[in-house]
Amino acid sequence: MxxxxxxxxxxxxxxxxxxxxxxxxxxxxxxGAAAAVIVFVGTTAAILLQTPMPTFIHALKMLRWVFKPPAHNPKALIERIVEWSNAARKQGLLALENSVETESDPFIKKGLQLLVDGAEPDVIRNTLDVELANREHFDLASAKVFEGMGIYSPTMGIIGAVMGLMEVMANLADPSKLGPGIAAAFVATIYGIASANLFFLPMASKLKAVTNDQSRIRELVIEGLVSISQGENPRNIESKLQGYLH
Incomplete structure (x- = not known):
């Protein structure tokens, strides 16, 4: 967590x-029930209008990353890559077939399969770079769903406040209703600005940071697998990949 x-x-x-x-x-x-409807339903409506369905669904799935990001252990991953390098150096690339079958991460599994199939280093790098770029683009687009909500919700709050003040103006003849009416009108502003700056925008930034962390891990994987395909010394591979830990 x-x-x-x-x-x-x-x-x-x-x-x-x-x-x-x-x-x-x-x-x-x-x-304020009216304020909540205007701000939160209105914000949801706006974001649904601008977002493709797959992106919105993925954004909902990513939401848990704010509190429980995907677990990464770069040091352990480097150790595994060095083990694969040693196995490939001693027994050949086909020795990694068992690793392909047991690997749970789809990205790493795809890279290992390319390695076992004897793909050229440039082919491995280009194929995985495309995979990395597309995953990163999709994740960032999904994170921007919450960024969009942070942009729209303050405006919806202002709309709610104006609508509340319109109701107050309609009751100017009754001074007893002015104070409570004005206070209720500004509840929508609080909902809009607070939800944007305390929740939606920070959540979007957190999801972008998690996406960037995942991309760095995948870059590490790409560099390691390409180095194995080039037949580099396992110690040199380990030394190179240590740079990703800083």
């Missing part, structure tokens, strides 16, 4: 709720 994401998520709620109490208000001041 990503402890910082959990702490940040909880602190975000604490900042809004705690700030309200410190200003002398209560939790009821933050509750």
């Amino acid at each position: 990503d402890l910082l994401s959990i702490i940040g998520f909880l602190l975000g709620f604490t900042a809004i709720i705690g700030g309200t109490f410190l200003h002398g208000g209560g939790i009821e001041n933050l509750v």
Whole structure:
């Protein structure tokens, strides 16, 4: 679990709720059904209009990465690559067939299969580079779904506030309704700005960071497999790949 994401998520709620109490208000001041509908349903509608279905579905699947990113152990991966290099150097590339069958990561499995099939180093690199670029593009596009929500939600909050003020203006003859009406109108603004800056935009940035980490791991894999296909010394391969740990 990503402890910082959990702490940040909880602190975000604490900042809004705690700030309200410190200003002398209560939790009821933050509750507004109309504001919630305008901001959250409106934001969802806007993002659905701009996003292809596969990208939106993938974004929902990626959401768990904010709190539980894919586990990576670069040191262990380098050790495995060095083991594959030693096996290939001593017994030939066909010795890696068992590794292909037992490998769970589709990207690594594809690279190992190319290696076992005797593909040229340039073919291995180009094939995996295309795979890497497409995966990275798809993941970043999905992360931008939450970035888009962070852009739209403040605007929806303003729309909600204006609609609330319109209702207040319609009741100017009744001064008792002015204060509560204005306060309720600005609840939509709080929903829009707070959700954007405390949740949607930070979540998008976190998902982009996770995507970049995955890309670096895949670059490590590509470099290692290409080095094995070129017959480099296992020690040299290990030394080269250590650079990805910094």
